[in-house]
Amino acid sequence: MRLFRSRSLFGLLVAIFSAAGAWAQSTRLTLPAQIHAIEAEHHGDVALFAENLKTHETVATSPDTPVQTASVIKLAILYEALEQVRSGKAHFDDRVTLTPADQVPGSGVLRLFDAPLSLTLKDVLTMMVVMSDNSATNLAIDHLGLENIDDRIAKLGLKDTYLYKKIFTPAPVGAAMPTDQKRFGLGKTTAREMATLMTKFVRCELAEPASPTQSEDAALCDVALKMLRLQFYRSAIPRYLDGMPGVASDSIANKTGSLDAVRNDVAAISTKNGIVIISAFTFNNKDHSWGAEQEGELTIAKLAKAIIQSWSPDGLTAWSSQVSKNLSAGK
Numbered sequence: 001m002r003l004f005r006s007r008s009l010f011g012l013l014v015a016i017f018s019a020a021g022a023w024a025q026s027t028r029l030t031l032p033a034q035i036h037a038i039e040a041e042h043h044g045d046v047a048l049f050a051e052n053l054k055t056h057e058t059v060a061t062s063p064d065t066p067v068q069t070a071s072v073i074k075l076a077i078l079y080e081a082l083e084q085v086r087s088g089k090a091h092f093d094d095r096v097t098l099t100p101a102d103q104v105p106g107s108g109v110l111r112l113f114d115a116p117l118s119l120t121l122k123d124v125l126t127m128m129v130v131m132s133d134n135s136a137t138n139l140a141i142d143h144l145g146l147e148n149i150d151d152r153i154a155k156l157g158l159k160d161t162y163l164y165k166k167i168f169t170p171a172p173v174g175a176a177m178p179t180d181q182k183r184f185g186l187g188k189t190t191a192r193e194m195a196t197l198m199t200k201f202v203r204c205e206l207a208e209p210a211s212p213t214q215s216e217d218a219a220l221c222d223v224a225l226k227m228l229r230l231q232f233y234r235s236a237i238p239r240y241l242d243g244m245p246g247v248a249s250d251s252i253a254n255k256t257g258s259l260d261a262v263r264n265d266v267a268a269i270s271t272k273n274g275i276v277i278i279s280a281f282t283f284n285n286k287d288h289s290w291g292a293e294q295e296g297e298l299t300i301a302k303l304a305k306a307i308i309q310s311w312s313p314d315g316l317t318a319w320s321s322q323v324s325k326n327l328s329a330g331k
Contacts, residue, residue: 091121158193
């Protein structure tokens with residue numbers, strides 16, 4: 001009996017030390033190796049671009065591959081809204097009327113409200129971002145102008161980003177759709193280009209190149225970033241980060257996008273080692289489910305955790321407007 005116990009104890013110790021050795025080996029993997037390992041387990045394709053805006057470290061996988069945006073394209077709509085408010089073409093208190101014809105399926109709650117309903121443009125943008133409301137998105141597109149949004153995207157130099165049409169709404173009669181619209185659906189982009197757009201919110205880069213900034217720019221960017229920090233959907237990039245040391249309710253600003261075979265998330269994360277941008281897209285996913293353990297979302301969550309643990313092992317911190325000012329000033 002004693003011999004049996006000794007052997008059992010020996011076996012247990014071997015198992016413990018083997019597990020400890022495996023864990024230690026995994027923690028010594030470089031970040032690119034960790035990223036590769038996570039992506040290799042995913043049943044589908046991954047496009048990724050991440051950057052620490054303070055240290056300028058980057059990691060990427062297929063960052064320039066055009067992908068379906070799903071609702072991530074709403075970041076481009078939000079950016080155009082800021083530009084139009086900045087120029088006086090639109091105002092946050094503009095009245096926008098929701099009619100029964102504007103109520104479309106999918107994410108959001110405005111489709112459940114009694115219509116007609118009068119809203120402000122700021123109300124509409126808030127619902128578009130926080131709840132990814134499709135009806136609100138279409139109202140924003142109508143108010144700002146689809147062509148204006150795509151023109152702005154082009155001015156920003158985003159050559160592979162495009163918003164094709166309103167959500168769950170056919171293209172206007174006579175409108176010529178780009179030849180690749182059927183492939184991408186609502187919109188297309190790349191991981192790098194959507195990271196570039198998120199960075200513009202963080203750095204408050206609203207002015208045209210070589211044009212001066214305006215006194216109200218910071219306030220406009222704060223409005224947009226507050227919306228993004230109140231994001232309702234937190235099962236991808238924020239999933240594991242919400243439990244890290246130092247995390248605050250406003251540490252993460254993000255926008256998600258989902259289709260049956262697509263899960264996307266683009267975020268700006270306030271860490272103790274600077275602002276980190278993560279732009280992650282999973283597509284051609286075999287998992288088409290919509291539950292809490294959806295593989296595309298889990299893959300993005302694992303990627304985000306590996307990136308933040310590598311670049312900011314001490315964790316996250318509360319968002320600070322001073323951080324954005326420093327980034328804008330290039331400090």
